[in-house]
Amino acid sequence: xxxxxxxxxxxxxxxxxxxxxxxxxxxxxxxxxxxxxxxxxxxxxxxxxxxxxxxxxxxxxxxxxxxxxxxxxxxxxxxxxxxxxxxxxxxxxxxxxx
Amino acid sequence: xxxxxxxxxxxxxxxxxxxxxxxxxxxxxxxxxxxxxxxxxxxxxxxxxxxxxxxxxxxxxxxxxxxxxxxxxxxxxxxxxxxxxxxxxxxxxxxxxxxxxxxxxxxxxxxxxxxxxxxxxxxxxxxxxxxxxxxxxxxxxxxxxxxxxxxxxxxxxxxxxxxxxxxxxxxxxxxxxxxxxxxxxxxxxxxxxxxxxxxxxxxxxxxxxxxxxxxxxxxxxxxxxxxxxxxxxxxxxxxxxxxxxxxxxxxxxxxxxxxxxxxxxxxxxxxxxxxxxxxxxxxxxxxxxxxxxxxxxxxxxxxxxxxxxxxxxxxxxxxxxxxxxxxxxxxxxxxxxxxxxxxxxxxxxxxxxxxxxxxxxxxxxxxxxxxxxxxxxxxxxxxxxxxxxxxxxxxx
Amino acid sequence: xxxxxxxxxxxxxxxxxxxxxxxxxxxxxxxxxxxxxxxxxxxxxxxxxxxxxxxxxxxxxxxxxxxxxxxxxxxxxxxxxxxxxxxxxxxxxxxxxxxxxxxxxxxxxxxxxxxxxxxxxxxxxxxxxxxxxxxxxxxxxxxxxxxxxxxxxxxxxxxxxxxxxxxxxxxxxxxxxxxxxxxxxxxxxxxxxxxxxxxxxxxxxxxxxxxxxxxxxxxxxxxxxxxxxxxxxxxxxxxxxxxxxxxxxxxxxxxxxxxxxxxxxxxxxxxxxxxxxxxxxxxxxxxxxxxxxxxxxxxxxxxxxxxxxxxxxxxxxxxxxxxxxxxxxxxxxxxxxxxxxxxxxxxxxxxxxxxxxxxxxxxxxxxxxxxxxxxxxxxxxxxxxxxxxxxxxxxxxxxxxxxxxxxxxxxxxxxxxxxxxxxxxxxxxxxxxxxxxxxx
Numbered sequence: 001x002x003x004x005x006x007x008x009x010x011x012x013x014x015x016x017x018x019x020x021x022x023x024x025x026x027x028x029x030x031x032x033x034x035x036x037x038x039x040x041x042x043x044x045x046x047x048x049x050x051x052x053x054x055x056x057x058x059x060x061x062x063x064x065x066x067x068x069x070x071x072x073x074x075x076x077x078x079x080x081x082x083x084x085x086x087x088x089x090x091x092x093x094x095x096x097x098x
Numbered sequence: 099x100x101x102x103x104x105x106x107x108x109x110x111x112x113x114x115x116x117x118x119x120x121x122x123x124x125x126x127x128x129x130x131x132x133x134x135x136x137x138x139x140x141x142x143x144x145x146x147x148x149x150x151x152x153x154x155x156x157x158x159x160x161x162x163x164x165x166x167x168x169x170x171x172x173x174x175x176x177x178x179x180x181x182x183x184x185x186x187x188x189x190x191x192x193x194x195x196x197x198x199x200x201x202x203x204x205x206x207x208x209x210x211x212x213x214x215x216x217x218x219x220x221x222x223x224x225x226x227x228x229x230x231x232x233x234x235x236x237x238x239x240x241x242x243x244x245x246x247x248x249x250x251x252x253x254x255x256x257x258x259x260x261x262x263x264x265x266x267x268x269x270x271x272x273x274x275x276x277x278x279x280x281x282x283x284x285x286x287x288x289x290x291x292x293x294x295x296x297x298x299x300x301x302x303x304x305x306x307x308x309x310x311x312x313x314x315x316x317x318x319x320x321x322x323x324x325x326x327x328x329x330x331x332x333x334x335x336x337x338x339x340x341x342x343x344x345x346x347x348x349x350x351x352x353x354x355x356x357x358x359x360x361x362x363x364x365x366x367x368x369x370x371x372x373x374x375x376x377x378x379x380x381x382x383x384x385x386x387x388x389x390x391x392x393x394x395x396x397x398x399x400x401x402x403x404x405x406x407x408x409x410x411x412x413x414x415x416x417x418x419x420x421x422x423x424x425x426x427x428x429x430x431x432x433x434x435x436x437x438x439x440x441x442x443x444x445x446x447x448x449x450x451x452x453x454x455x456x457x458x459x460x461x462x463x464x465x466x467x468x469x470x471x472x473x474x475x476x477x478x479x480x481x482x483x484x485x486x487x488x489x490x491x492x493x494x
Numbered sequence: 495x496x497x498x499x500x501x502x503x504x505x506x507x508x509x510x511x512x513x514x515x516x517x518x519x520x521x522x523x524x525x526x527x528x529x530x531x532x533x534x535x536x537x538x539x540x541x542x543x544x545x546x547x548x549x550x551x552x553x554x555x556x557x558x559x560x561x562x563x564x565x566x567x568x569x570x571x572x573x574x575x576x577x578x579x580x581x582x583x584x585x586x587x588x589x590x591x592x593x594x595x596x597x598x599x600x601x602x603x604x605x606x607x608x609x610x611x612x613x614x615x616x617x618x619x620x621x622x623x624x625x626x627x628x629x630x631x632x633x634x635x636x637x638x639x640x641x642x643x644x645x646x647x648x649x650x651x652x653x654x655x656x657x658x659x660x661x662x663x664x665x666x667x668x669x670x671x672x673x674x675x676x677x678x679x680x681x682x683x684x685x686x687x688x689x690x691x692x693x694x695x696x697x698x699x700x701x702x703x704x705x706x707x708x709x710x711x712x713x714x715x716x717x718x719x720x721x722x723x724x725x726x727x728x729x730x731x732x733x734x735x736x737x738x739x740x741x742x743x744x745x746x747x748x749x750x751x752x753x754x755x756x757x758x759x760x761x762x763x764x765x766x767x768x769x770x771x772x773x774x775x776x777x778x779x780x781x782x783x784x785x786x787x788x789x790x791x792x793x794x795x796x797x798x799x800x801x802x803x804x805x806x807x808x809x810x811x812x813x814x815x816x817x818x819x820x821x822x823x824x825x826x827x828x829x830x831x832x833x834x835x836x837x838x839x840x841x842x843x844x845x846x847x848x849x850x851x852x853x854x855x856x857x858x859x860x861x862x863x864x865x866x867x868x869x870x871x872x873x874x875x876x877x878x879x880x881x882x883x884x885x886x887x888x889x890x891x892x893x894x895x896x897x898x899x900x901x902x903x904x905x906x907x908x909x910x911x912x913x914x915x916x917x918x919x920x921x922x923x924x925x926x927x928x929x930x931x932x933x934x
Contacts, residue, residue, distance in 0.1 A: 012668035013655035016598070016648065023652055031616055031652055052732030063731035063822070064705040070732070071722055072617040072628030081724070087734045089727065127743070127785045128829035131837055132814020133698065142829055142837045177698065177814070179748035 037061065037069045038078075042093060045079065051088035107154040113210055114197075115190035117398040123182040124148045130174035130184040136167060136323050141469060143167065144174055144184040147191060160198055161293020163286075165191040166458070166465035169332075171324035172394020185394050193400065196457050199282045199289070205453040212401060215449075222445035230259075230437050245433065253424050253432045256359040264357065268350045271447055278452035279460045286461055290468050303474040310470045315463035316343075331387075331395070334380045339459075341376030342410070344369050345417075358424065370421065377414040381407045406455045409446040416442055498573065498592070498675050502528040503923065504914050505590055505679040507578050507857075510538020511557060511900055512892025512907040513685035514564040519911035520683075521569035525918070528679060529564060530592060531574045535639035537561050538687050542622055542636075544717040546900060547766040548797035554638045554718075561640040574641060579674070581861050581888075586921050587680045588887065596670035598632075598646040603665035606642030608634050610657035610666070618650045620722070624712040626729055627722025632657045637720055680923035681887045681914040684863070684871060685907060686855035688893040691745025691753060691847075698815045699744060699847055705730040706822050707845045710760070713767055717774065726774050728844045730822035735778065735844035738771055739826055740764040741813045742784035746850030746897075755868050757850035757897040761788045764848045765798055768806040781807040781842070783828055791899060816845060851897040863888050870896045881910035887921070889913050 010018070017023075023031075037059060044050055044058035056066035070091055073079040082092035104110070108121040124145075131137050131145040143164040150158040159165075168188040175185035197206035207214040234243025244257045255261075291299075313319065316339060321332040348356040348369055356366045385407050387396035420435035450456050506517045509531030517529040529536070540546075541561065543553035565572050573592070580591040597604075614630035622629070622636045631650035634642060646657070658666040693702030693709055700707045706728050708716075715721045728735045742764060746757040761784070768780040787808065789798040802808065810831040817825045819841070826840045853870050857863060863883040866872040871890040873880050881889045891910035892903040 011655070012666070013653055013658065016651070016668035017653040020648055020651075020653075027650065027652070030618075034617060056731070064729060067705075067727075067729060067732050068619070068626075068628070071626070074724070075628050075722070076612070076617070076630075084734075087736065089725070089732055089734070125747075125785065126831070127812035128831055129812045129814050131829035131835075132812065132827045134814075137829075137837045139838075140834055140836050142835050145829060145831075146835050177696075177750050179743070179750055179754075179812075181749045 045093045049082035049090035049092040104154040104156040114193040117186040123180045163290045163465035169321040170395040171328045199285045219445040223441040299475040307470040310467045311463045314466040337376040338380040341373040345373040374418045381411040402455045413443045501678045504681045506683045508685035509536030510687045511540045512903040515907035516683045516911045521567045527570045534645040535635040547762045548793040592675045594673040600665040604643040609660045613656040613660040623715045623722040683889045685891045686894045688851045689854045691849040695751045704818045737779045738844045739842040740782040744847035760848040765801040769801040
């Protein structure tokens with residue numbers, strides 16, 4: 001950084017990005033997959049409340065993976081519990097009005 | 099029956115192992131049993147065996163077939179939380195039990211004393227030598243005395259060691275072995291059944307399961323239930339058994355066609371080659387394992403383990419050299435090698451087989467047989483016999 | 495305001511329950527304490543626990559007042575997200591070198607509103623929930639965190655800059671760099687706490703790869719009301735588990751994994767979790783597979799009896815292998831020592847490995863103090879001076895000095911504080927004279 005002065009003043013976030021060599025390939029892949037799965041889970045839940053194994057089947061991913069991603073969405077308020085069926089909790093999208 | 103506690107039992111068992119076993123280390127968690135892929139239901143080991151040893155319950159151990167159901171994959175020793183080496187304890191138990199089943203007391207001396215072992219082997223070897231030397235002095239044409247000028251020029255084993263004489267000796271030897279192995283097996287069955295007298299068995303199961311003796315004697319197939327890495331060792335062992343059995347049959351049953359008189363090649367030699375190759379190959383591989391000490395089973399070698407491999411190897415080596423000498427029509431080397439071969443093979447068969455490590459060829463299949471019989475009877479719902487427990491205070 | 499003065503009476507390393515207690519005890523006696531914590535919040539392991547044995551008090555309810563007190567005490571300077579790099583004997587005291595890791599925001603300006611976290615687009619596994627829950631790249635460590643300040647984990651950052659845009663306090667500072675700070679202290683107390691036995695320590699317990707074979711700390715989070723699932727579910731598929739097994743001594747008393755000692759807390763935390771599971775899930779079957787139950791503390795034996803009375807099952811026998819079945823259930827191979835010594839395969843829907851305690855930090859290189867054979871800090875005079883280490887002026891408290899439960903850690907922290915105070919007096923440490931007044 002010392003030897004190559006940047007041509008124009010950078011925004012602070014760009015400085016941080018440059019210092020860390022940008023986004024790593026793994027993180028980028030992870031992020032993209034996460035976005036894709038979020039979308040897929042939303043699509044699966046659009047049809048009504050689902051259990052984690054059902055969501056997993058709908059998204060074509062193993063249940064442990066589905067569990068983490070659904071719980072992550074629950075953590076940030078996108079998904080809520082909507083009852084129980086046969087020892088499985090059902091999850092639904094949080095309605096916009098609520 | 100009452101059980102007497104032998105406080106010296108742990109120390110006694112220590113005399114039968116080379117690993118510096120400390121039975122007191124074990125805190126009886128049962129990891130070894132749960133790790134063992136051969137243990138099953140109530141046929142559980144090694145922990146129960148260690149417990150008996152810790153408590154000095156000598157009779158209980160004597161009545162257990164379990165040590166013979168273990169093929170020493172060493173998984174228990176690797177995972178033992180106390181590094182108490184349960185696998186090595188099972189090995190020590192097998193040696194100790196061998197001495198207990200043997201009614202002569204010779205086995206115990208052989209296991210515990212190098213002098214007895216070496217002395218007895220050398221004694222029998224010298225006896226064999228004497229058999230080829232002495233008849234000459236007595237004027238009997240046998241052995242070195244039978245080497246006529248013709249026999250000195252060409253190989254004439256029919257003069258040096260006539261087949262019919264050797265064959266009779268073979269049968270005597272076989273009968274000797276049968277008696278000792280049989281008695282040992284019967285004693286083992288007696289003890290184990292005594293330990294399980296509360297479990298009734300049916301004669302039909304004893305008969306119906308008899309094939310187990312052959313199956314396990316030939317294949318030791320339960321060994322394959324051990325960890326995957328054990329498959330190679332199991333295969334090698336099957337080869338070894340096949341080689342040993344082939345050779346035994348050739349010598350005891352088919353000596354007439356196996357021992358040739360001249361430099362001819364005969365088809366029986368093919369079986370001899372197979373037996374020699376497997377015996378030498380496998381014993382070499384096992385010796386290499388014992389030197390490298392990588393697997394748990396080959397980490398600790400008792401002198402009898404070495405003796406087993408070395409004697410088998412030397413028997414095969416002298417046998418094949420003898421065969422070569424005969425094919426090359428070298429009379430004197432043939433005669434000398436014939437005697438050397440017998441000086442190794444006969445002590446092995448007379449001393450080691452009925453009193454040493456070889457006995458496992460009987461005990462393993464018998465233990466599997468006993469287990470199968472018990473299992474069969476149980477699965478038919480044969481009732482447990484009631485055992486009257488006599489309170490200790492009522493005993494004289 | 496300079497955030498670190500050039501001189502303190504004592505440095506306490508580690509902001510868990512033992513470190514906080516030692517700092518508070520010294521602070522109350524009028525000593526100035528620098529309390530350094532490597533994570534973004536104090537509270538240690540305890541603040542993440544659900545409830546404590548044997549009282550079943552809410553753990554964070556007991557822990558958070560201590561945390562607040564430590565953070566606001568006039569004589570305690572709390573320094574989070576900071577690591578101790580070097581401690582050298584210098585005259586009567588120690589020269590201390592610290593590395594302050596960047597939060598990428600002005601800590602004094604952050605109001606802890608969490609707007610940045612809500613704006614952040616990426617979720618990653620949350621350390622506080624042992625990976626079961628999610629956090630974002632910028633996040634408030636957890637609801638009970640002290641300080642309630644955000645921290646940006648730059649490894650997870652996608653550099654979108656949204657946090658900066660939404661921050662109402664305008665406190666983001668992406669240009670921060672790690673900062674080296676030096677100070678002088680009269681005494682050092684090490685309270686760096688614990689980690690649990692790695693989940694892959696025993697290959698036959700699934701090498702940490704079976705989702706329904708859990709660590710006990712993860713179970714604490716699952717049971718907590720603010721846990722990752724909000725209720726007790728199993729991680730593989732979100733099923734309400736109806737049959738749960740605890741494998742005792744899974745990570746202690748085992749020479750084959752190099753941890754021969756008893757970790758002293760596993761029996762009790764397992765009983766506690768088992769008992770609570772009986773409360774949380776209707777008709778759940780909970781079985782502890784154990785070698786022997788060590789309920790040695792005050793009220794512990796009674797707690798054990800209570801757990802049994804409330805339906806927790808105990809089975810004597812150490813589990814050998816755990817196999818995952820096709821529906822994420824587990825099969826446990828175990829010898830039933832009290833039932834005919836039979837070997838059985840038992841099926842359970844969830845398994846908790848009662849892992850042991852190992853030291854979280856090995857300070858010998860930095861502090862020059864010796865470790866004992868068990869790798870915890872050595873106390874050469876264990877019986878009468880349990881907190882005294884092999885280096886004069888350096889003391890140890892809590893699990894850093896050996897496995898122990900919370901009451902013992904607190905008692906030992908008090909002892910370490912007392913020993914440090916005595917030491918400072920004996921050394922004639924003139925902390926007070928040189929002390930710069932601390933703003934209240």
